[in-house]
Amino acid sequence: MHFDLNENQTMFRDMVRDFAKQEIMPIAHQMDVTREMPDDLVEKIKANGFFGLSFPEEYGGLDVDTITYGVVVEELARASAGVCIMVTVHNSVGYYPVAGFGSEELKREILPRMAAGEIAAFCVSEAGAGSDAASLRATARKEGEEYVLDGSKMWVTNGTRAAFFVVLARNPGSTDHRGIHAFLVPRDTPGLSVAKKEDKMGLRASDTVVIDLDGARVPAANRLGDEGDGFRIGMTALDGGRIGVAFQALGIGRACLEAAAKYSMVREQFGKPIGRQPVIGNMIADMGTELDAARLLAFRAAWLKDQGRRFTKEAAMAKVFATEAAGRAADAAVQIHGGYGYVKEYDVERYYRDVRVTRIYEGTSEIQRLVIARELLRELA
Ligand SMILES: Cc1cc2nc3c(=O)[nH]c(=O)nc-3n(C[C@H](O)[C@H](O)[C@H](O)COP(=O)(O)OP(=O)(O)OC[C@H]3O[C@@H](n4cnc5c(N)ncnc54)[C@H](O)[C@@H]3O)c2cc1C
Structure with a gap:
């Protein structure tokens, strides 16, 4: 090793x-x-x-x-x-x-x-279907060699720029995950439109939108996998995506650590840099230690994926630990900046807002823990 x-x-x-x-x-x-x-x-x-x-x-x-x-x-x-x-x-x-x-x-x-840069988006979530993605209600009705898509997708990252949308929609009348199909829907498909751009707390450079599907017709050739494979495709894609979110959180966390360390050595109170105060030093030590532990978990999940081995549990562990460690690092970075951490002139204010969503999207922390527990109980109980 x-x-x-x-x-x-x-x-x-x-x-x-x-x-x-x-x-x-x-x-x-x-x-x-x-x-x-x-x-x-x-x-x-x-x-x-x-x-x-x-x-x-x-x-x-x-x-x-x-x-x-x-x-x-x-x-x-x-x-x-x-x-x-x-x-x-x-x-x-x-x-x-x-x-x-x-x-x-x-x-x-x-x-x-x-x-080459024609951007893709992923449309699973809906107003009523988040953690319980299998409860999605958008429909895909087969008509000859086409499917007709109806419904509304929420929280679509890249929605304003995307050229292609991966969309999950269900057979009308079906009620569980087995009725869900996946499609590739090009942006210029009549009936597909951007309904609203969200005004978010963080990640403000990224566009997150509502996509309406109103009788959007896609050729059957654009179905991904077989009929009924959509849910499995979406969930498998999210397994890999979670490794990316772990590394994303690590990047924000590292920015927090670097900013806090630098600031703590230039900001003087009581006649010396605040970084020389043991309490602040301890905060920096914890940030660094937790982020390093998170990085090892993320590398392990990535390595398993590269080996072609199962990584569902390890990706969930990496995501939950890295996103929560980065959240604590952002909180500590603001604290170390004192009042300056609370204003937009200092980057830590942005990091604090940006990191928050990493515990929510691509499966909340609560859902990651459900996944980890399910896998551990299968292995050990
Ligand atoms: C900025 C941003 C970008 C996004 N990008 C995309 C995207 O590109 N494509 C896409 O499809 N989606 C996207 N999402 C949606 C995201 O994946 C969902 O927000 C997320 O899955 C949570 O769903 P929800 O918001 O409906 O919350 P809910 O599922 O309603 O959850 C609310 C709370 O209840 C908890 N909870 C729910 N079920 C359980 C349970 N069984 N046990 C314990 N606790 C539970 C949750 O953990 C959470 O704390 C994005 C979201 C955001 C904010």
């Missing part, structure tokens, strides 16, 4: 770190205030191939392993969690259902376009 990144992984990390420093960090605050991500930043992200991170080379992607992917995600999140989530949703829950379950013809047509 060793803990070093290999040459390729190190190269990717350094490349993304430089990119983030030059292109994202200088505008991260402005994007948070305006809720807009400049088009030219998205173009630069495309040009660097980040939208093809997960995609096999034969489809024009970079085909990085999951550890490299995690390292890249951490670096992006350290600069802007909003930019990071655009890239990760596309590369995980946007990519995987098509790559894993699309027909060969669909993959050849769509994956190179996605890898």
Whole structure:
């Protein structure tokens, strides 16, 4: 066992770190205030191939392993969690259902376009269906060689920019997960529209929207997997996505630690830097220790995925621990900044808001614990 990144992984990390420093960090605050991500930043992200991170080379992607992917995600999140989530949703829950379950013809047509930067979104959640995704109500009615989609999807990350939407919808009249199908729906499908952009607490550079489906027709060839496979496809995609959220939280947490450490050595009270006060030192020690523990869990989950082994429990453990550790780190970073941590001039105020959602999306902390308990009880009881 060793803990070093290999040459390729190190190269990717350094490349993304430089990119983030030059292109994202200088505008991260402005994007948070305006809720807009400049088009030219998205173009630069495309040009660097980040939208093809997960995609096999034969489809024009970079085909990085999951550890490299995690390292890249951490670096992006350290600069802007909003930019990071655009890239990760596309590369995980946007990519995987098509790559894993699309027909060969669909993959050849769509994956190179996605890898080149035609962005993907993932539409499972609805107003009434969150943690209990199997209760979703959007319908897919078969008519000849087409399906007609009706319903409304909430919380769609990338919704305003996406060229492709992975949509879960059910056979009319079905009541459980076995009636759910998955589809790839192109943006220009008549009947698909953006109904509302959410005004969020954090991740404000990222667009989160409501998507309405009103008689949207998709060819049967755009169904992913067999009829009734949709729920399994969605849940498997989320397993992988959770590793990405763990690394995203780590990136925000590391930004908190770095900001707190620097601030604590320049801010003087009682005649010395506050970082020299044992209480503040202890806070910094705990932040660093917990984030390192979280990183090891995230690396283990990523490694298992790369080995082709089961990683459901480990991904859930990584997500719940990393997101909660990063939440505590953000809280401590604000505390260490005192009143300055409570105003927008200081980045820790943004980190504190951004990190909060990592405990909610792609499965809440409560749902991760249900998954971990289910797996442990199956193994041990
Ligand atoms: C910024 C953002 C981006 C998102 N992006 C996407 C996206 O791209 N695509 C998409 O499909 N969805 C997306 N989501 C939706 C996200 O996945 C859901 O918000 C999440 O799954 C929780 O669902 P909910 O909000 O309906 O909460 P609920 O499921 O209503 O949960 C409310 C509370 O009850 C708890 N709870 C629920 N069931 C149980 C249980 N059995 N045991 C214990 N506690 C329970 C939850 O943990 C939570 O604390 C996004 C959400 C946000 C905020």
